[in-house]
Amino acid sequence: MxxxxxxxxxxxxxxxxxxxxxxxxxxxxxxxxxxxxxxxxxxxxxxxxxxxxxxxxxxxxxxxxxxxxxxxxxxxxxxxxxxxxxxxxxxxxxxxxxxxxxxxxxxxxxxxxxxxxxxxxxxxxxxxxxxxxxxxxxxxxxxxxxxxxxxxxxxxxxxxxxxxxxxxxxxxxxxxxxxxxxxxxxxxxxxxxxxxxxxxxxxxxxxxxxxxxxxxxxxxxLNSADGIRVTLTGQQVHGSMPWKGRDSIVAAADIIQNLQTMVSRRADLSKGMGVVSIGQIQGGTSGNILPEQVSMIGTIRSNHEDIRQSIFKNLPTMIDHTAQANDVKAKVEISPYAPxxxxxxxxxxxxxxxxxxxxxxxxxxxxxxxxxxxxxxxxxxxxxxxxxxxxxxxxxxxxxxxxxxxxxxxxxxxxxxxxxxxxxxxxxxxxxxxxxxxxxxxxxxxx
CATH class of the missing domain: 3.40.630.10 (Zn peptidases)
Structure with missing residues (x-):
C-alpha cells in the first residue's frame, strides 16, 4: 500500500x-x-x-x-x-x-x-x-x-x-x-x-x-462487494465417453476464463477497476464420472459504480451464452452486498x-x-x-x-x-x- x-x-x-x-x-x-x-x-x-x-x-x-x-x-x-x-x-x-x-x-x-x-x-x-x-x-x-x-x-x-x-x-x-x-x-x-x-x-x-x-x-x-452464484446443469456420463453426455466441468472452466473479460474487455477502466473472482467450485463424485451439475460461488469488486453496474448487466449474458456453447444450462444469481x-x-x-x-x-x-x-x-x-x-x-x-x-x-x-x-x-x-x-x-x- x-x-x-x-x-x-x-x-x-x-x-x-x-x-x-x-x-x-x-x-x-x-x-x-x-x-x-x-x-x-x-x-x-x-x-x-x-x-x-x-x-x-x-x-x-x-x-x-x-x-x-x-x-x-x-x-x-x-x-x-x-x-x-x-x-x-x-x-x-x-x-x-x-x-x-x-x-x-x-x-x-x-x-x-x-x-x-x-x-x-x-x-x-x-x-x-x-x-x-x-x-x-x-x-x-x-x-x-x-x-x-x-x-x-x-x-x-x-x-x-x-x-x-x-x-x-x-x-x-x-x-x-x-x-x-x-x-x-x-x-x-x-x-x-x-x-x-x-x-x-x-x-x-x-x-x-x-x-x-x-x-x-x-x-x-473502499470497493463495492457483491456475490455471484452459478449453477450449471449438463448430462452425467462416464468419463470415457464424454460425447454421450454434456460436460458441466468444461463449461465451468470456459466460464471462469470468460469472466475475466467482464473487466478486461467490457469495463471502462478509465473510471476505475474491477475484479471478478470465483472462490468455490463444487461438482462431481468420482474422477471417471462427468457430473450433471457444477456450482460456483464468487465475488465481484469495483471502486466505481458504473463498472459495478456494467458487470451486473453483462455477466449473466456472457455466462448464459458460454453455457449454451457447451450445450449445458446455466442459472446465474447475483447478490448485492455493498456499493x-x-x-x-x-x-x-x-x-x-x-x-x-x-x-x-x-x-x-x-x-x-x-x-x-x-x-x-x-x-x-x-x-x-x-x-x-x-x-x-x-x-x-x-x-x-x-x-x-x-x-x-x-x-x-x-x-x-x-x-x-x-x-x-x-x-x-x-x-x-x-x-x-x-x-x-x-x-x-x-x-
Whole structure:
C-alpha cells in the first residue's frame, strides 16, 4: 500500500487554527482511555457472530445508559441507537460502529484472546474479533462517555449507531437474504428516522498502518462487494465417453476464463477497476464420472459504480451464452452486498483539519488509492454526506509489511490507537457544526 503526503499538502482553505479547541478534548480522551481499553478487552474476549451480538448489545445499552444517553433498540435484531442532545442548537450528526466478530480461531498471543465458540450457518465454529470491530465498539463507547460528560460544549444532537452483522448474519443465508442484516436492515428498521442525522462518520482499524495514525481520501474509499452464484446443469456420463453426455466441468472452466473479460474487455477502466473472482467450485463424485451439475460461488469488486453496474448487466449474458456453447444450462444469481464506500468530497476536505488535531502533526495521511476491502457503511453514505477513515492498528515500531492483516488469525490491534479513535469521534462532532452549511449546500447541489 502506498501512502502519500499529509493532509497539510492539500492546501486547504481552512486552517487548523479555526478548529483548535482547548486541551479538554485531548484531556477527555486521555481520561477515559483506560475505560475504553478495558471495554475493548472484554468485548474481544467475548466475541459474538453477526445477528448474535446479544451480550455485546446489552453491554452497549448498559454503558450508554450509565452515561446518561437515551437508548433505543429493536433495530436489525441486536442493533442499538444512542441519542445525546447537546445544550447548544445545531445539526443532527451520526457516529457508527459495528459489533460483530468472525467465524474463525484466534491465534494472536494476547492475554485477552478469544476462546469463544458459536454457531455459524448451523455448525459450531471458533469465534474471534479478527477484524477489529471490538475496537470500533469500544472507541465509540469511549467517545460517547466523553461527549456526554461535556454535552454543554456540543452544538446539536449526536446519534450513536451500534450496528450488528457488518460481516453478514450467522443465522441466515447471506446470499439470499443479505438485505435482512447489517446497515440495510438498520436503515429499513428506521434506526435513522428519529432523530434523522444529516451527516455520518465512521472508521476502521487497519493492520499494516501505524498505530495512532489516520488515513483517508475523498471519493472511493473502499470497493463495492457483491456475490455471484452459478449453477450449471449438463448430462452425467462416464468419463470415457464424454460425447454421450454434456460436460458441466468444461463449461465451468470456459466460464471462469470468460469472466475475466467482464473487466478486461467490457469495463471502462478509465473510471476505475474491477475484479471478478470465483472462490468455490463444487461438482462431481468420482474422477471417471462427468457430473450433471457444477456450482460456483464468487465475488465481484469495483471502486466505481458504473463498472459495478456494467458487470451486473453483462455477466449473466456472457455466462448464459458460454453455457449454451457447451450445450449445458446455466442459472446465474447475483447478490448485492455493498456499493462503493464513497467519502463526500466537501465533507472530507473540511474535516481534514480535525483529523490532524486528533492524530497529531504528521500523522494524518492522504491515501493515493482506495482500500480493496468493502463495507456496508456505504449504504449510510447513499443517504447523507459521509466520511469513513482508517485508523492504524499496528504498533508504530513494527515492520508494517509483516503485520498480520485483518481477518487473519494473528491479527492484532495496538491498544494505544484507541485514544486517537476516541478523539477523532469527538472532533467530528465538535467541528462539523462549523462547516455544516457548506457541506449540506454542496450535497444538495450534487443531488
Amino acid at each position: 502506498q501512502l502519500t503526503k499529509t493532509c497539510l499538502s492539500l492546501g486547504l482553505a481552512m486552517s487548523i487554527s479555526q478548529f483548535a479547541f482547548a486541551d479538554w478534548v485531548d484531556d477527555a480522551a486521555t481520561k477515559f482511555e483506560q475505560h475504553t481499553i478495558q471495554l475493548r478487552h472484554h468485548i474481544h474476549a467475548n466475541p459474538e457472530l453477526g445477528n448474535m451480538e446479544f451480550k455485546t448489545s446489552e453491554l452497549v445499552q448498559k454503558e450508554l445508559r450509565s452515561y446518561g444517553i437515551e437508548v433505543k433498540k429493536g433495530f436489525a435484531k441486536t442493533g442499538v441507537i444512542g441519542v445525546l442532545k447537546g445544550t447548544k442548537p445545531g445539526p443532527i450528526m451520526a457516529l457508527r460502529a459495528d459489533m460483530d466478530a468472525l467465524p474463525m480461531e484466534e491465534k494472536a498471543q494476547v492475554p485477552f484472546a478469544s476462546k469463544a465458540k458459536g454457531i455459524y450457518q448451523g455448525a459450531e465454529t471458533p469465534v474471534a474479533h479478527a477484524c477489529g470491530h471490538d475496537t470500533h465498539t469500544a472507541m465509540l463507547l469511549g467517545a460517547a462517555k466523553a461527549l456526554a460528560e461535556n454535552k454543554d460544549k456540543i452544538a446539536g444532537t449526536v446519534v450513536f449507531i451500534f450496528q450488528p452483522a457488518e460481516e453478514g448474519g450467522a443465522d441466515i443465508d447471506n446470499f439470499l437474504n443479505g438485505d435482512q442484516v447489517g446497515a440495510r436492515k438498520m436503515i429499513a428498521d428506521g434506526a435513522l428516522n428519529n432523530p434523522k442525522p444529516e451527516v455520518i462518520f465512521g472508521m476502521h482499524v487497519m493492520a499494516g498502518m501505524p498505530s495512532g495514525n489516520i488515513f483517508y481520501k475523498d471519493g472511493a474509499a 462503493v464506500t464513497t467519502n463526500d468530497k466537501t465533507l472530507t476536505e473540511l474535516m481534514a483539519p480535525s483529523l490532524i488535531q486528533a492524530a497529531g502533526e504528521g500523522k494524518a495521511h492522504v491515501l493515493e488509492h482506495n482500500q480493496s476491502a468493502s463495507e456496508d457503511f456505504s449504504y449510510y453514505g447513499q443517504l447523507m454526506p459521509s466520511l469513513f477513515v482508517f485508523l492504524g492498528a499496528t504498533p508504530a515500531d513494527q515492520d508494517m509489511s509483516k503485520a498480520a492483516p485483518n481477518h487473519n488469525p494473528y491479527f492484532i490491534v495496538d491498544d494505544k490507537t484507541l485514544k486517537t479513535g476516541v478523539e477523532s469521534h469527538m472532533r467530528f462532532i465538535l467541528d462539523y457544526p462549523k462547516v455544516a452549511s457548506q457541506v449540506q449546500s454542496a450535497w444538495k447541489a450534487k443531488k
